[in-house]
Amino acid sequence: MNKDQFIMMQESGSILVPTALLSYYSKLGLNEEELILLIQVIKYKQQGNHFPTPNELSEHMSISVATCTTLLRSLLQRGFIFIEESKQNAILHESYSLNPLWEKLYLFFENSYEKEKQDEQKEEEQNLYTIFEQEFGRPLSPFECESLAMWIDQDDYDPIIIKAALREAVISGKLNFRYIDRILFEWKKNGIRTIEQARTYSKKFRQNQSRPVKQTEADEKYERKVPFYNWLKN
Template sequence: MIKTGLLEWMKEGHILVPSFLLSHYKTLGLNESELMLLLQLQNFSEQGNMFPTPAEISARMTFTEAECLFFLQKLIQKGFIIIEEQITDSIRHESYSLEPMQVKIINCFLSEQNHKESEQVKQEEESLYTVFEKEFGRPLSPFECETLAMWMDDDAHKPEIIKAALKEAVISAKLNFRYIDRILFEWKKNGIKTVEQAKRQGEKFRVHQKRGRKPETAVITDVPFYNWLEQ
């Protein structure tokens, strides 16, 4: 008997509820009653009943038929559900569509993601200014702040790449914005987009730089290296 009961329970199926909906229904403008009614509509739909009556919904809930009708109207007004009409063999069929609710959930999720990304970019930019001021040992001038903003906004350099260029300037003992700007220009021209690529390029440059410091009496067999940062 228990096994048979469990099999019948399994046949009832399961309803898939996005966890984002449960954690953000208030943000979406829903209350608990409206949310539960939406879930009931979804469950009815998955069971093949696309247009349950207020009486059918009420039988599953603690609301009266009138209250169920009221919440259905509210959900339509808020744009969470729509009533679709279809005609088959001259017979008109109506059904509730939950697609508007799904669109709202997706838009809310994307909006939250964009907000998180914006906050992250803001924190990275603030961190970038702090790193520069720490290396320069003083507050940045308005012109220097404008240059930093230009590197990020106009030249589309990521904060981590700008920090890598700053590090190269520190290693080369040429801590100034003009030098850093040259590094960034050259990296962009050569398609360098990651910190690892920038690191390898910096190491390569320093190797060539050391070779260029050989004594004048030494026989130079290598092709002269063009030091673009010294121009």
């Protein structure tokens, strides 16, 4: 075998190692020695040897058999791998399972996604206060801040829907929290959950504004039990 043949053989031969493992192993609490050991286990499993010995594993690493044994024991105790047992023809077979490793990797991504969503939600809520203050042209009062927090935490309105209700109040020339609250109440009652639904509903509402509605009828539809103060009438 000449050099070119050797190089070609190295480039054609490969094992499958998930990119996610190489990118985030340290986030899982693994160090480089443990990573290479796991890659060796993956290599042997892909080659058909599902339970390589510490001797076999350390032979392709720069660690001793004793160190390899210690690392394997640590990975087992920390729940990154476990040993599966099966019987074939009354003979007990053992193999390394990497399922715990993939489960940990999955949970890492799931938790990261949830944290990212929470951070985005928190940022969206903070932006909401800023947008309201910009539209009102002044800092929000404590009561207004409490109403805004109630919409988010108690009523579970999406910040995007709250902003849409604020926009509707601006268009209608009725920029006060009571009017915005009534918009949100009507939208929730009519199953409005997305910005597209809110736009469609508002468009139809404005088209029907020419039809007279008795004040008593409108009041009967809105039954929100929320105390509103004199500052709302300013």
